[in-house]
Amino acid sequence: MPDKYQNAFEQDSMAQMCTSLDEWLATPLGQHLLARESAYFDSVVANVFGFNAVQIGHPEFDLLRNCRIPQRYRVGYDGTVALRADVELLPFASQSMDLVVIPHTLEFAAHPHQVLREVERILMPEGHLIISGFNPRSLWGASRWLKQREGGFPWCGRFITLPRLKDWLSLLGFETQGGRMCCYTPPFSQTKWLQRFAFMEAAGDRWWAMGGGVYFIEAVKRVQGMRLIMPNWREPAVKSAALTPAARNVVNLNQYRKLKHPNE
Template sequence: MSIPGFDSWLGSAQGRYVMDWEQRKLDEAVADIFGFNALQIGMPQYDFLRANRIPLRQKAGEFGAVDVLSEMTALPFASHSTDLIVLPHVLEFSTDPHQILREVERILIPEGQVVIVGFNPLSLWGLKQKLDRSGDFPWNGNYLSITRLADWLQLLGFEVDRGTLGCYAPPFIQQKWLRRWHFIESAGERWWSFSGGVYLLRAIKRVHGMRLITPDWRKKAVRAKALRPVTHKEGHGH
């Protein structure tokens, strides 16, 4: 199953503008993550794992040129088997984003990482999404705010490691207008960082209660002392 208008939007000026930013930021986000298995879920038209050096890098999804064809809510991977997962615009176009995140948590190893990219509802792009009734991608999604997503991740035991926003220009259709508004990118990062049209969030799966168990020599010494026979001194009161 494909998303209506998905491929045509990717080839549009808007699509190129957003994807250029996302490819650049995802390259930076995944470059320093190591392990044995990495997985990109969705958007197989792009290689968002290209800057990562994990040996086995796969794409999974419900359509397109993927390595593993599967439902995103029931991933055919073993629990605790994956070191890195990239989710590009998956959650806001799913009917069950909670279940996708539960599956991500299940298959990630302890200390494994997930990188999520989504449209920011608190932006001009989010405003356009609220007003647009065409049913076309990307306006037909249910945009999730960073705070809401961070809350979901925290409930699943993740710790948000980093976040960044970009694409501050209004969602113009024509390339020339997007180019003319290029000046706002640096200004937006400095003054209106919360209002970028797209965000990237990286989180680490923490397993609470896991700690190194070391010998408690102090307690052992106390026990040994307590087991020593008691000797009574003679010559007192006799």
């Protein structure tokens, strides 16, 4: 490795360790990630409709700002939130949400399976789920392997591979509908190095589509065998009374006799 790149990695490893993911998102690398994630969420949530939406985790960043759903909530452990709650025990009624957004929550949850089960419970049939996570099969994943002993965010998290996450969603009845990746640049902590490697963002989508440091996945909750029965608003509430065919024939016969024998 050239000396200048080696020095960049050494300076990055000596950077101050952050005590929370929100603190790390304020660093140059965190801002680099947040800009790309915000752009993705803004474009995706605008196409989801319904009545209720919730963002689970990192409420300091409003990822539902471009959503057209009227009732939007942000849930977190602390900070300025609409609802302070445990993400593994969500205080929402079953089948009450049309959209759930989970930004980098599963990697730092003690029981990520339980978080997904709660999400499945509160989502309505055909409800949408959008997840962002760190990809362990990337340069970011390699950096985590080198830095996890030092601690600090986000390298202390348990990165989940995309195939494993899809398996979990499939077992819960979700159908994957789309997604993409971003952050192909090496995870440098300094802005100048991120700018020098910015060309990798466009090249990664084309030549290394599965090597992004962050992945997004969109899924829909499916309920097998469900059929929505709606009232037939066009059918009149009370049908008009009508004579039976036999009665109609009797009436027509009487009219015929009166016409033929008016004096009777």
